[in-house]
Amino acid sequence: MHIVHPSALARVGLGLRRGLLKDLQAAHSGVFDFLEVAPENWIGVGGAHGAALHELAERYPLACHGLSLSLGGSAPLDVGFLEEVRVFLDHYQVPLYSEHLSYCSDDGHLYDLLPLPFTEEAVHHVAARIRQSQDILGRRLAVENVSYYAAPRQDMDEVTFTNAVLREADCDLLLDVNNVYVNSINHGFDPHRFLAGVESGRVVGMHVAGHFDESDTLKIDTHGASVKPVVWALLADAYARFGVQPTLLERDFNFPVFSELVAELQTIRHLQDREIRHG
Template sequence: MQTPITSKASAGLGLRRGLMKDLLAAPAGHFDFLEVAPENWIGIGGAHGAALRELAERYPLSCHGLSLSLGGPSPLDVGFLEEVRVFLDQHNVPLYSEHLSYCSDDGHLYDLLPLPFTEEAVHHVAARIRQAQDILGRRLAVENVSYYAAPQQDMDEVTFTNAVLREADCDLLLDVNNVYVNSINHGFYPRSFLAGIDANRVVAMHIAGHFDESDTLKIDTHGASVKPAVWSLLSEAYARFGAQPTLLERDFNFPAFCELVVELQTIRRLQTQEVGRGHSFAA
């Protein structure tokens, strides 16, 4: 039986059907944990369900949701949250995260839409996070998202994010690639974002590749290798928040599995360097 993630310095991959054969065949040590979207796996049987059970016995799981729509106007799907709680308990999952955004309004919109950075939005989404945590019986981590349109912004993203974390009393899954993409698209310094985030709330990180549309427009795709500038920012994030569990996100356009292993090794190297400095957490 697998045990939960116990080391902050750990590297994981997303459980994608396109990677299933490689994940099942991978020798021990290539990755430390697997992340699943519960929407895609709750109630799944057959060959995919058997593969999930086998992998869950060998590796710790984390869960990253896609459809909870924490910032949306429609009531939270209580039935779905109750199913998620059963799934988390069944697989001994230590971390469930969702996006600090919304994706539904009387139907699923199939996109992660940005929230306005307003006091009203802080109160709205924080109340929904608290409700979700009550139903789940555990803390929730929210992820900073990439966004391309900016609705009403009475405060900057860091101030908004910290306000939500504080009022909801929840954690942060820091997506380093999203910080970089947003910094280019919206003209702020990514180091300033890292410096402003409440360090005590960060419990995990994501890193991914993006598409360079132009020098001033980056598109978060999860379909390419991690860029050098994002690796550099990940190193700075470790210096600020410690060597947190880090997921390499790759959702499509999969390379040879050995190329993903090389990226996982880069995560491990950066984590080892940070731990070796002797200050794995900086408040």
């Protein structure tokens, strides 16, 4: 199994989706450098899928991006689940584990990532839960800025809230560039000013994805389409601001022929190489 320092991931990644398994297994070396998995989708999985995960993990380092921890929720953290995640991360020697700066549970699982109010109370609440999670995991956690459509109470703007959580929790940021763009259109702010406001030392990875143009003033984060030129431009700006970071191309459904995903991965690598040469 790989022993991988986080900096070794600082290139190009793709999500390990079951619909892409055959393409990922057949891909030539150098097409992508790491794979990202949601641990809750793979913990305890055996059979052919479990064997495929093991085989791919022998060839590529893994990053993990969780879906169900509900860091901003009101119910107690699922300590048993966190302990299972720690075992998974240790087994596969995963250097980067991230979750969403949101909540997804109440009395039960809501199957959606819901936004937090941008308030001091919410900062303290979610930061305490992140610190508890980090203690159980035995490692730092990165939180991802999420897309949102209905804005709960906002005593501060999103970037101020995000920075406050990062500082109080002493955690890292997984910067989703597409979410920054989607939110900037839906809520009327400058995405480049958002990037300029993020504390640079906290960013340890990035996501880029496609979205759906519902209208000029409404964008839907889908992970089911190609990345748009305006988001590529914002990714280039993010590299200029934060340096080249491990960057994942998110594609969760509506998969094109694999060569189209490879072309997008090459775009990420081109932007990274350009920043390394000229940044």
